[in-house]
Amino acid sequence: MSLTRRLQLVGCNTEERWMSTALKVAFATSDMKHVDQHFGAASSFAIYALDQERVCFVEAMEFGRHNMDGNEDKLVAKIEALDGCIAVYSQAVGASAINQLKAKGIQPVKISPGAPISGLLASLQDELRQGPGSWLARAIQNATPADPARFDEMEADGWEE
Numbered sequence: 001m002s003l004t005r006r007l008q009l010v011g012c013n014t015e016e017r018w019m020s021t022a023l024k025v026a027f028a029t030s031d032m033k034h035v036d037q038h039f040g041a042a043s044s045f046a047i048y049a050l051d052q053e054r055v056c057f058v059e060a061m062e063f064g065r066h067n068m069d070g071n072e073d074k075l076v077a078k079i080e081a082l083d084g085c086i087a088v089y090s091q092a093v094g095a096s097a098i099n100q101l102k103a104k105g106i107q108p109v110k111i112s113p114g115a116p117i118s119g120l121l122a123s124l125q126d127e128l129r130q131g132p133g134s135w136l137a138r139a140i141q142n143a144t145p146a147d148p149a150r151f152d153e154m155e156a157d158g159w160e161e
Contacts, residue, residue, distance in 0.1 A: 007060045018049075018051075025049075025124065026046070027045060027088070035114070039093040039094070048121060050128075086140075089117075089120060090111065107136075
């Protein structure tokens, strides 16, 4: 099943500089406040952008109701809609979905049902401030484009082999 509705908020999305460095994270939710959905059967996702100091609600996506029937066709639209996200939090996710998400650079994160999104965002910010763990560090590295001037300082210092 395809994406049925998408609401993108103007605020953060218009701040191009901040959005280019912020991390986007998705949450499988029915009420936009708690993680309460299985990834494959999720009717909607809330997308947030964050860095160490700021969190911004970016968009909400609705897919309609899905059964957990093993039909993997419904995964394609969801995974495509999460393009640009470093992670998706859900209360469960199947093995096939895990493989497809990871192939797109999206880390699936299993969370206890009913976990508040606000608390998860605060935990992510704390982790960013204290030094990210393994999956978050990899996601940051993959999301950060290589600086074309990264060797200029070494060249200016007369770096030699």
